[in-house]
Amino acid sequence: AKWVYTFGNGSAEGAADMRNLLGGKGANLAEMSALGLPVPPGFTITTEVCTWYYEHGQSYPETLKNAVAQALSTVGTATGRVFGDPDRPLLVSVRSGARVSMPGMMDTVLNLGLNDRTVEAIARETGDARFAYDSYRRFIQMYSDVVLGLDHHEFEEVLEDHKERNDLTLDTDITAEAWQGIIEKFKSLVEEELERPFPQDPQEQLWGAIGAVFSSWMTPRAVTYRRLHEIPGDWGTAVNVQAMVFGNMGERSATGVAFTRNPSTGENTLYGEFLVNAQGEDVVAGIRTPQDITEKARLEAGSSSASLEALMPEAFAEFQSYCSQLEKHYMDMQDLEFTIENGKLWMLQTRAGKRTAKAALKIAVDMVAEGLLSEEKAIGRVEPGALDQLLHPTIDPKAERDIVTTGLPASPGAASGAIVFSSDAAEEAKAAGRKTILVRVETSPEDIHGMHAAEGILTSRGGMTSHAAVVARGMGKPCVAGAGTLRIDYRNGVINVAGRQLKEGDTITIDGATGQVLTGEVAMLQPTLSGDFGILMGWADRVRRMKVRTNAETPQDAKVARDFGAEGIGLCRTEHMFFEGERIIAVREMILAETEAGRRDALAKLLPMQRKDFTELFEIMHGLPVTIRLLDPPLHEFLPKSDEELEEVAKAMGADADLLRDRALALEEFNPMLGHRGCRLLVSYPEIAEMQARAIFEAAAAAAKTTGAPVVPEIMVPLVGLKGELDLVRQSIDAMAEAVMAETGTTISFQVGTMVELPRAALKAAEIAQSAEFFSFGTNDLTQTTFGISRDDAASFLGTYQRRGIMEQDPFVSLDTDGVGELIQIATDRGRSSRPEIKLGICGEHGGDPSSIAFCESVGLDYVSCSAFRVPIARLAAAQSAL
Ligand code: ADP
Ligand code: MG
Ligand code: MG
Numbered sequence: 067a068k069w070v071y072t073f074g075n076g077s078a079e080g081a082a083d084m085r086n087l088l089g090g091k092g093a094n095l096a097e098m099s100a101l102g103l104p105v106p107p108g109f110t111i112t113t114e115v116c117t118w119y120y121e122h123g124q125s126y127p128e129t130l131k132n133a134v135a136q137a138l139s140t141v142g143t144a145t146g147r148v149f150g151d152p153d154r155p156l157l158v159s160v161r162s163g164a165r166v167s168m169p170g171m172m173d174t175v176l177n178l179g180l181n182d183r184t185v186e187a188i189a190r191e192t193g194d195a196r197f198a199y200d201s202y203r204r205f206i207q208m209y210s211d212v213v214l215g216l217d218h219h220e221f222e223e224v225l226e227d228h229k230e231r232n233d234l235t236l237d238t239d240i241t242a243e244a245w246q247g248i249i250e251k252f253k254s255l256v257e258e259e260l261e262r263p264f265p266q267d268p269q270e271q272l273w274g275a276i277g278a279v280f281s282s283w284m285t286p287r288a289v290t291y292r293r294l295h296e297i298p299g300d301w302g303t304a305v306n307v308q309a310m311v312f313g314n315m316g317e318r319s320a321t322g323v324a325f326t327r328n329p330s331t332g333e334n335t336l337y338g339e340f341l342v343n344a345q346g347e348d349v350v351a352g353i354r355t356p357q358d359i360t361e362k363a364r365l366e367a368g369s370s371s372a373s374l375e376a377l378m379p380e381a382f383a384e385f386q387s388y389c390s391q392l393e394k395h396y397m398d399m400q401d402l403e404f405t406i407e408n409g410k411l412w413m414l415q416t417r418a419g420k421r422t423a424k425a426a427l428k429i430a431v432d433m434v435a436e437g438l439l440s441e442e443k444a445i446g447r448v449e450p451g452a453l454d455q456l457l458h459p460t461i462d463p464k465a466e467r468d469i470v471t472t473g474l475p476a477s478p479g480a481a482s483g484a485i486v487f488s489s490d491a492a493e494e495a496k497a498a499g500r501k502t503i504l505v506r507v508e509t510s511p512e513d514i515h516g517m518h519a520a521e522g523i524l525t526s527r528g529g530m531t532s533h534a535a536v537v538a539r540g541m542g543k544p545c546v547a548g549a550g551t552l553r554i555d556y557r558n559g560v561i562n563v564a565g566r567q568l569k570e571g572d573t574i575t576i577d578g579a580t581g582q583v584l585t586g587e588v589a590m591l592q593p594t595l596s597g598d599f600g601i602l603m604g605w606a607d608r609v610r611r612m613k614v615r616t617n618a619e620t621p622q623d624a625k626v627a628r629d630f631g632a633e634g635i636g637l638c639r640t641e642h643m644f645f646e647g648e649r650i651i652a653v654r655e656m657i658l659a660e661t662e663a664g665r666r667d668a669l670a671k672l673l674p675m676q677r678k679d680f681t682e683l684f685e686i687m688h689g690l691p692v693t694i695r696l697l698d699p700p701l702h703e704f705l706p707k708s709d710e711e712l713e714e715v716a717k718a719m720g721a722d723a724d725l726l727r728d729r730a731l732a733l734e735e736f737n738p739m740l741g742h743r744g745c746r747l748l749v750s751y752p753e754i755a756e757m758q759a760r761a762i763f764e765a766a767a768a769a770a771k772t773t774g775a776p777v778v779p780e781i782m783v784p785l786v787g788l789k790g791e792l793d794l795v796r797q798s799i800d801a802m803a804e805a806v807m808a809e810t811g812t813t814i815s816f817q818v819g820t821m822v823e824l825p826r827a828a829l830k831a832a833e834i835a836q837s838a839e840f841f842s843f844g845t846n847d848l849t850q851t852t853f854g855i856s857r858d859d860a861a862s863f864l865g866t867y868q869r870r871g872i873m874e875q876d877p878f879v880s881l882d883t884d885g886v887g888e889l890i891q892i893a894t895d896r897g898r899s900s901r902p903e904i905k906l907g908i909c910g911e912h913g914g915d916p917s918s919i920a921f922c923e924s925v926g927l928d929y930v931s932c933s934a935f936r937v938p939i940a941r942l943a944a945a946q947s948a949l
Contacts, residue, residue, distance in 0.1 A: 069115050070133040073099040074107020074309070075144050082396075087112050089304030091163030094416050101395065103388055103413045107144040108158070108308030109137035111276065113165070116302030119280045134272075138307070145309050150268040154191070155184035157201075157310040160275035162282060164303040166295075167417065170287035171303060172279045173212045176346050177205035177310060181266040189242070197315050199245035200237070204314075204345060206252045206264060209271065213278040216259055224251050236354065238343055272307070279305045296874065311412040313405040314345040321405045322374065323349055324359055326389045329399070329421045332428030336360050336389055338402075340374050345405075359385075381411045392416050397438050398447070399429050423452035424596070431598040441605045442949055448602060450916045450943040454478045454579070456599065457935055458544070461577050462589040470574070471563050473524070473549025474861075475581040476535035478935075481522030481544045482575040482587040485568060487556050489516020496520075503574055505561065507554050508858075509534040511703050514645050517541065522576045524583060526552040529861035530879050536846075536911060540617060542626065542935040544578035548861055552583075603631065603938060606945035612922065613929035614940045615691070617909060619643050619679075624686045627934035631941055634691035635683065636842065636931020637782075637909035640758060641699040643679050644672075650704070654715040657704050658729050662753060664719070669757040676758060680765035680779075689775030693842060693909070693931075695821065696748055696758050696795070698784035700738035705730050739856060744785025748795045755798045763806035766814050780817045780905075782842060787826040789833045792818075796837055819905070823847035828893035835897040835904055842931070843890055845910030845918075849877050852886050878911065881918035887925075894925050907931055916943035923947035 071079040071088060073096040080088045080096030088096065092110030099105040111134070118127050138149045138156070147156035157179040162171040180188070180202045189198035211218040225237070228248055234240060240248075256264040265271050282288060283303050292299060313321030324338025339356035341349050349356050357371045358364040359382070364373040375382045385404060392400045401419035405412050421429065430444040439447070458479030461467070483501035486492045489512065495502045496519035504520035506513065508527045517523055517537055522544040525534045529548055538545030553562040559570035568574065568585075575588040615636030616627035624635065644653045649672065656668035683692060706712045709723075712730070716723040735741035748755045759781065766777040781799055786792045796818050807814055819840030822828055828848070831841070850857055857878050867873040881887060890908075897904045907929040912918035914932030919940055922930050924947070932940050 067114065067127070068112075068133075069127060069130050070109050070111055070137045071096065072107070072109040072137050072140050074105060074141065076100070076102045080110060085165050086301075087114065087304075089113060089163030089306070090165055090167060090417055091161060091415060092304045092306050095306065095308070095414075097395075098392070098413055098416055101391070103391075104411060105413050106309040106311050107141045108306060109134075109141065110163075111305040111307070113302040113304045116280050116283060116304070117300060120284070120302075124281075134276075134307075141307075141309050147309075149179055149272075150184070151187075152183050153187055155179055155187050155268075157184075157188075158272070159306075159308050159310055160272070160279065161306040161308065162279040162303050163306055164283075164297075165301050166297060168288065168291055168297070168303075170282070170285060170289075170291045172282035173208070174346065175205070175208045175212060175275045175278075177201045178209070178271050178275060179268045180205045181268065181271075184268070192315065194315065195242035196240075196245065197312070199242050199249060200240070200314055201312065201345070203245050203249050203252060206249065206256070209275070210252070210256055210264070213274045214256065214260060216256065220255055221252055224248060224255070276305050276307075279303060293869075293871075308414075311405050311407045311410075311414075312345065313341075313407065314343055315408055316343055318378070318409045319343055319405075319407050320374065320378070321345055321349060322356070322359060322403075324385075324389070324402045324404070325419045326393050326400045326402070327419075327425070327429055329401075329419050329425055332421065332425030332432070334429075334432055335362060336386060337363065342377070378406060378409065381406045381409060384411050388413060394438060397433070397443070399425075423448070423455040426452060427456070427596065427598040427602055431601050442609060444602065445606050445609065445942070445945050446949065448942065450939045450946065453599075453939050453942065454935075456595060457593055457938065458542070458578070459590045459592050460579060461575070461584075462591050465589040467582065467588065468585045470566065470568070470583045470585060471549050471551045473526075473546040473552075473581045473583065474530055474535070475577075475579055476530055476532070476547035477523075477538035477543060477545035478578045479522075479542070479544035480575060480577045480579065480588070480590055482573060482590075483521040484571050484573050485561070486516075486520070487554070487559060487570060489513040489519070491570075492516040492519040503576060505552075505554060506534070508532060509537070511642065511645050511699065512650075514642065517543065522546075522578070524549060524552075524574075524576050526550060526554055528858060529864070530876060532858055532861075538578075539911075539914075539935065540623065540933040542933070544576055546576045546578060546581050546583055549581070549583060599938075603941055606942045607631070609948055610941065610945040611948045612919075612927060612944045614937055614944060615693075615907070615909075615929050615931040616934050616937055617913070617931055618683075618934060621682045621686055623934050624683055627937055628686060630934060630937035632690075632934065632937045633929070634693075635687060636693050636907055636913070636929060638683065638692065638694045639698070640676070640695060641697055641703075643676065644697075644699075644704070649675055651715055651718050653704050654706055654711075655719050656754070657701060657733070658715060658719070658721075658726055660729070662751075665751060666753055668719075669753055673757050673761055676761035677765050677768075680762055681768050684765055684769035684777045684779075685773055688773050689777065691778060691780055693780040693782050693819075693840075693907075694758075694762055695782040695784050696745075696755055698744045698747075700735070700741055700743045701733055701747070702735060702738045702741075705733060739850070745783050745791045745795055746785065748783070748798075749791055752794070752798045755795050756802055759799045759802035760806060763803055763814050763816070764810070766816070767806065767810045767812045770812070776815070778815045778817065780819060780840060782819055782821055782840075784821045784844070785823060785847070786820040786834060787824045787830075789830065789837060792820055792834060792837045817905075821847075821909070822890075822893050824851050825889055828889040829896075831893040831896035832900045835899075835901040838897075838904070839901070840905035840907070841893060841897055843893070843906075843908040843910065843927075845881060845886060845890075845908055845912045846878065848889065848910070849882065849886050852882075852889060853877065880915055881910075881912040881921055883918075883921045887921055890921075891925055894927070905929075914940050916946070919943040920947040 078096035078099040082097035085093040149156040185202040189195040210216040322340025338359040403415035430447040433439040483503040486502045561568040575584040615634040616632035617637040618624045652671040659665040817839040819838045821844040823844035909931040913930040914936030
């Protein structure tokens with residue numbers, strides 16, 4: 067096998083597309099070299115050596131030594147030097163480089179090959195002893211730190227001590243002689259700690275550094291990072307060995323980093339920093355304040371230290387030309403590292419630059435205008451999830467953060483307000499014009515009004531798909547969920563957390579993007595949707611195949627979703643409409659009624675309210691499809707909890723409170739989520755479906771009149787497992803349609819379908835499809851019922867599952883395409899086999915998750931439906947998955 071690839075002098079054995087073998091850094095060094103850019107010559111030891119190393123008890127392939135020696139001599143020839151030579155020594159850097167850049171890997175070692183003899187040669191050759199000894203002491207510091215594992219503080223102390231005693235502030239003020247003294251102290255330090263001298267043999271130094279790079283692949287930090295970012299452990303890292311160039315050779319030398327465009331705004335101007343007479347990480351280490359590269363940036367910053375443009379105009383001009391060459395070549399914004407040695411520019415790294423969502427949008431749109439990118443390519447340049455940043459207020463990155471605790475980032479955006487512990491308190495405060503954060507152990511449907519009234523929601527229990535999280539995302543409200551260290555004491559109105567106490571009324575800020583809970587009111591940045599957003603979305607809409615709908619019940623959510631480009635409602639959860647104001651009393655009447663007549667009385671009160679709700683939704687959607695799910699709450703969510711609530715219902719019904727209490731107790735269930743809910747309720751009490759169907763049809767007739775656009779409601783029967791369940795409910799709906807058409811003298815088209823959320827429904831899809839004109843995959847419940855886990859309780863062990871590698875992702879956040887996905891595939895195939903034109907969609911939380919959306923595209927669903935604020939994300943993700 068070929069273990070080593072060389073580059074330099076306008077050619078290279080590798081190329082940019084060999085990133086898997088050469089790592090990102092090595093592949094791009096090869097590419098730049100082949101493009102003819104000035105890259106110090108060097109070679110890359112491949113990632114396959116890393117794999118071999120771990121498969122063979124941390125040893126090297128036999129032929130590697132030779133290959134490295136060969137490559138070293140090639141580099142020597144290119145530079146006119148010899149590694150370890152006492153007269154013309156070759157010095158190198160040893161740099162790690164995985165396929166993707168990865169913190170936790172070994173830091174770069176510079177100036178390797180220096181020892182007591184070669185340092186003298188360098189001093190003679192350059193006539194600059196200060197430079198030579200400065201380089202040597204840097205090498206000892208770096209090598210001791212990253213290869214020998216000694217504490218770098220001890221070295222810094224020696225240095226600080228010297229500067230203090232001699233009244234010096236800058237490293238560059240230290241003389242050659244002084245450095246020599248310091249180097250002696252460094253060497254004794256090493257010998258004391260390790261009981262052997264600092265290695266003087268360049269070969270030993272080199273192999274020490276190479277071994278350190280490979281070993282760093284398995285450090286706990288690197289392993290943790292890979293787990294968090296789903297990077298496979300067998301990728302391995304490459305090692306780059308490269309001839310040194312020196313930015314610390316005096317006033318005509320410098321080192322710097324740059325982005326070809328501004329990474330935070332996306333503006334098309336070179337953006338970067340440099341330091342004169344400096345090396346490597348000095349720029350980012352904060353030892354001296356770096357200077358701006360361009361004159362424009364310097365003026366904007368009002369800085370008095372000269373720009374690179376002014377100081378070294380020739381090197382700057384050359385650098386600028388490489389920037390545009392590399393951008394054109396890679397068709398992307400680049401992040402660059404360079405060094406200037408005695409006026410000569412050297413390129414040391416290039417890679418695609420990290421950027422904010424705002425910058426990503428602007429760069430993608432600009433690059434299409436500049437002819438660098440096609441629209442299709444541009445669509446792929448913006449990560450859909452990152453759009454969240456643009457749609458919500460965010461905490462000002464410059465603001466100070468006093469973090470109390472961190473929970474799950476359940477719904478994006480940041481908000482500040484006074485702590486309240488109940489939904490009623492949130493509502494009262496809102497009426498009085500005060501902002502609040504609703505803090506609850508967990509929330510339930512009864513908290514909807516409080517969640518609407520509060521600026522944000524904080525819970526101590528529950529996961530990413532807990533009630534609080536789902537509802538907050540739907541409302542576009544910030545939410546931090548499951549902040550487990552909060553001890554919420556409702557009775558005394560306090561929260562105890564990590565030795566601190568927060569009281570009702572105290573102002574806090576929650577950051578739904580990071581899960582942080584902070585004290586006080588923290589400065590925010592308001593979202594602004596730029597023209598670029600609209601342009602990119604327009605391109606996305608042209609290429610995507612799947613439609614994007616929204617999950618919405620309130621007119622407000624529906625309007626927001628329309629503004630974000632929703633093409634209909636994929637899920638209207640009617641039970642959410644029942645918790646508002648006085649309605650809950652009528653709902654409780656209905657549930658607690660002993661007789662059908664009693665139920666019909668209560669339903670008659672609900673009918674006009676439902677009709678009004680649906681009419682409004684239909685009007686807002688203006689002829690777009692609207693899927694309405696019939697009532698689907700676990701019954702217990704509606705039961706009165708307090709005596710006060712019981713008496714309220716008793717009075718409305720003219721019934722005895724004690725009898726009602728007995729009835730309520732009788733209705734309690736052990737497993738409400740698997741209990742008397744969904745179509746089961748509709749089978750027991752057909753009059754509920756009748757009332758809802760009537761409200762839907764009457765609203766459709768009314769809205770068709772006011773808008774002039776025909777309304778085709780899609781009525782969805784929840785939790786079907788048996789075709790017979792659907793047939794029975796369907797009968798009531800069909801009969802009601804006839805009745806309303808006769809009464810109003812209009813014709814109403816409509817569809818009846820079902821939510822597929824039980825494994826049995828997926829398996830029996832062929833049969834069920836005979837009675838269903840559409841399926842909507844309710845993947846929240848389908849995930850629960852397939853795994854047999856509850857999303858409200860799974861958080862307590864899913865974390866462990868992920869850490870131990872049993873499960874890669876939370877299946878409630880990203881669809882389990884293997885298992886739940888197979889059921890979706892089965893239901894799709896079987897449903898189509900008996901009804902080829904069946905309409906298929908997804909309405910679970912996964913409908914707004916980019917990787918789940920890609921799966922929906924692969925199965926060929928007709929649409930995805932998600933909460934209003936995720937509609938833009940879904941539009942972009944659907945487009946990317948169609949390309
Ligand atoms: P990282 O991956 O942490 O960015 P690098 O391998 O890019 O580490 O090295 C960090 C810095 O060290 C570079 O930005 C550059 O300034 C310096 N450096 C690396 N190799 C050389 C070299 N051959 N000559 C001069 N400076 C170098
Ligand atoms: Mg680098
Ligand atoms: Mg469900």
